[in-house]
Amino acid sequence: MVRFSRATSAHRAAIALIALFAVSLGLRVFAAQALQFDGLYGQDAYAYYSYGQQLREALAQFHLPSGFYFPLGYPALVALGFTITGQQPFSAQIVSLLAGAAVSIFALLLTMEIARKVLPSTPHRKRLARPAGIVTWAIVTVCGQLMQSSIVIMSDSAALMWAVMSAWALLVYGRSRQPAWLALTAFAFAFAIMSRWQYLGLALPLALYILLKRPVRLPHLAVAALVGLITLSPQIVHSLQNSNMPLGTPWSLSWSPANFVEHKFTTADGSFYFAQTPAEYYAQPFYSAYYMSPLFVPLVIAGAIILFRRKAIFALIVGWFAVQYLYLAGSPIENIRFALAIFLPLAVLAGVGTAWIFAVLQKSSTLKWIIRPAIVVIIVYGLLTTVNASVPIITNFVSIKNSDLKAAQWIEAEIAEPGATVYCLDLLLTIEHYTTLHPIQIYGLSPATLSDQLSKTRPAYAAFNIGTTEHQWFGKSPWIIYHWLLDNPGLTQIGTFGNYTLYRVGQ
Numbered sequence: 001m002v003r004f005s006r007a008t009s010a011h012r013a014a015i016a017l018i019a020l021f022a023v024s025l026g027l028r029v030f031a032a033q034a035l036q037f038d039g040l041y042g043q044d045a046y047a048y049y050s051y052g053q054q055l056r057e058a059l060a061q062f063h064l065p066s067g068f069y070f071p072l073g074y075p076a077l078v079a080l081g082f083t084i085t086g087q088q089p090f091s092a093q094i095v096s097l098l099a100g101a102a103v104s105i106f107a108l109l110l111t112m113e114i115a116r117k118v119l120p121s122t123p124h125r126k127r128l129a130r131p132a133g134i135v136t137w138a139i140v141t142v143c144g145q146l147m148q149s150s151i152v153i154m155s156d157s158a159a160l161m162w163a164v165m166s167a168w169a170l171l172v173y174g175r176s177r178q179p180a181w182l183a184l185t186a187f188a189f190a191f192a193i194m195s196r197w198q199y200l201g202l203a204l205p206l207a208l209y210i211l212l213k214r215p216v217r218l219p220h221l222a223v224a225a226l227v228g229l230i231t232l233s234p235q236i237v238h239s240l241q242n243s244n245m246p247l248g249t250p251w252s253l254s255w256s257p258a259n260f261v262e263h264k265f266t267t268a269d270g271s272f273y274f275a276q277t278p279a280e281y282y283a284q285p286f287y288s289a290y291y292m293s294p295l296f297v298p299l300v301i302a303g304a305i306i307l308f309r310r311k312a313i314f315a316l317i318v319g320w321f322a323v324q325y326l327y328l329a330g331s332p333i334e335n336i337r338f339a340l341a342i343f344l345p346l347a348v349l350a351g352v353g354t355a356w357i358f359a360v361l362q363k364s365s366t367l368k369w370i371i372r373p374a375i376v377v378i379i380v381y382g383l384l385t386t387v388n389a390s391v392p393i394i395t396n397f398v399s400i401k402n403s404d405l406k407a408a409q410w411i412e413a414e415i416a417e418p419g420a421t422v423y424c425l426d427l428l429l430t431i432e433h434y435t436t437l438h439p440i441q442i443y444g445l446s447p448a449t450l451s452d453q454l455s456k457t458r459p460a461y462a463a464f465n466i467g468t469t470e471h472q473w474f475g476k477s478p479w480i481i482y483h484w485l486l487d488n489p490g491l492t493q494i495g496t497f498g499n500y501t502l503y504r505v506g507q
Contacts (some may be wrong), residue, residue: 025101039093039153041401046429052078067242073194074155100150100157108133111351136351144390159195186228205319212312265332270472289389293382303349
C-alpha cells in the first residue's frame with residue numbers, strides 16, 4: 001500500500017512538472033509567433049546557425065569541423081535540431097525555446113531540494129517546499145531576459161539550463177549518495193562550459209559544496225571526473241586543433257578589479273563609454289523588473305539568511321551568485337543577457353525565502369492568515385510588473401532586427417546587379433541570409449587587402465552605419481576602411497535607410 005501511495009505521488013509530481021513545463025514553453029512559443037521572430041539577429045545568432053549547419057555536414061561526412069570562436073555545445077544541439085526537423089531557423093530556435101522552458105523546471109527542482117533541507121524541521125517542511133519551487137518557477141518563467149534568450153538562436157538559455165541542472169543533480173547526490181547523480185552533475189556542468197565559457201566559474205561553488213558536504217566517496221568522484229572529461233573531450237580536441245583560445249574570450253583576459261568603477265573601455269569591439277559602471281550594470285537583477293521585480297529582494301535576503309545555516313548549500317547558491325557577479329563586474333563589456341547567470345540563484349533564494357516566511361508563520365494562526373495573503377499579492381504583483389516591463393523591451397529588440405532586415409532588403413532593391421559585392425559590417429549576416437547579394441566583412445580588412453580585392457571585383461558597393469563607424473570604431477579597421485574608400489576609389493552615395501548609408505565604390 002505504501003509503495004502504491006509513493007507511485008501515485010510520483011505520478012502526480014511528474015504530471016505537475018510536465019504541465020508547468022508546457023506553460024513555460026507555451027509562453028515562449030507564443031512570444032516568438034506573436035512577434036513573427038525567427039531567432040536570427042545581430043551577428044552571433046547567424047554565426048551559431050551557420051556553424052550548426054557546418055557541424056552537421058562535417059559529422060555526416062565523418063571529418064572534423066572547421067574552427068569556431070564559440071564553444072561547441074550549443075551548435076551541437078542546433079545540428080541535432082537540423083537533423084530532426086530539417087534545415088530552417090525554427091529547427092535552431094526550438095533548441096533555445098525548449099532550453100528556456102527547462103530552466104524554469106530545473107530551477108523549481110533545485111529550490112524544492114534546498115527547501116526540504118533548510119526549512120525548520122516541522123511536519124509541514126515537505127509541503128512548504130512546493131510553494132518555494134512554484135515561486136522560483138514563476139519568477140524564472142516570466143523573466144524578460146530569459147524570455148528573450150529563449151526565442152533567439154543563441155547559447156544563453158541552453159547554458160543556463162545545463163548549469164542549473166548540474167547544481168540540482170549535485171544536491172540530489174548530497175541527499176542520496178547515488179553515483180549516477182554525481183555523474184549527471186559532471187555531464188551537465190561540462191555541457192554548461194561547452195555552451196558558454198562564462199560558466200567555468202561555477203567550478204568553485206560546485207567544488208566547495210563537495211568539500212563541505214562530507215563524506216563524498218572517492219570512487220564516485222572518479223566516475224564523475226571521467227564522465228566530465230569524456231563530455232568535454234570534443235571541445236578539448238577542437239580547441240587544440242584550432243587557433244581559437246581554448247578557454248574564454250578577450251573580455252575574460254581583460255578582467256580587472258579596476259573595471260568595477262570604470263565607464264570608458266576600448267575592446268576588440270570598439271570604444272565605449274557606459275553610463276553605468278559594470279558593477280552597477282550587472283546588479284540589474286536586483287533593481288530591474290526586466291529580470292525580476294525589486295519587490296522580491298526582501299525574499300532573496302530571507303533566503304540567503306536561512307541558507308547560511310547550511311554552509312555547503314550556501315557556498316553553492318550564494319557562491320554561484322558571487323563568482324558570476326565578480327567576473328562580470330570586472331569585465332570591460334556590458335551586455336544585458338550576461339546577467340542571466342546572476343539572476344538564477346537570486347530567483348532560487350526568493351523561492352526559499354518565501355517558504356521560510358511561510359514556515360515561521362505556522363506558529364501563529366492569526367498572522368498566518370494576514371501575512372500569507374499579503375505575500376501572495378506582492379508576488380503576483382511583482383510577476384505582473386516583470387511582464388509589463390519585459391513586453392516593450394522584447395518587442396523593441398525584435399523591431400531592431402526587423403529594421404536591419406528591411407535595410408538589407410532595401411540595399412538589395414537599390415542594387416541593379418544580381419549577386420553584387422557589398423562591403424559592410426553590422427549587416428553582413430543579415431544580407432547573407434536574406435538576400436542574393438555577396439557581402440564581405442570589412443572588420444579586420446586592411447587598405448592593401450581591400451585594394452587588391454577591388455581590382456578584381458566590380459561593381460562593388462559599401463554599406464556603413466556612419467554613427468558607429470565614426471565613434472565606436474574610431475581608429476580601428478572599420479573606420480580606417482571607410483575613410484580609405486572615401487579618399488581613394490571614392491564613394492558615391494546611393495541613399496540612406498534608417499542608420500545605414502549605401503555607397504557605390506568608385507572605379
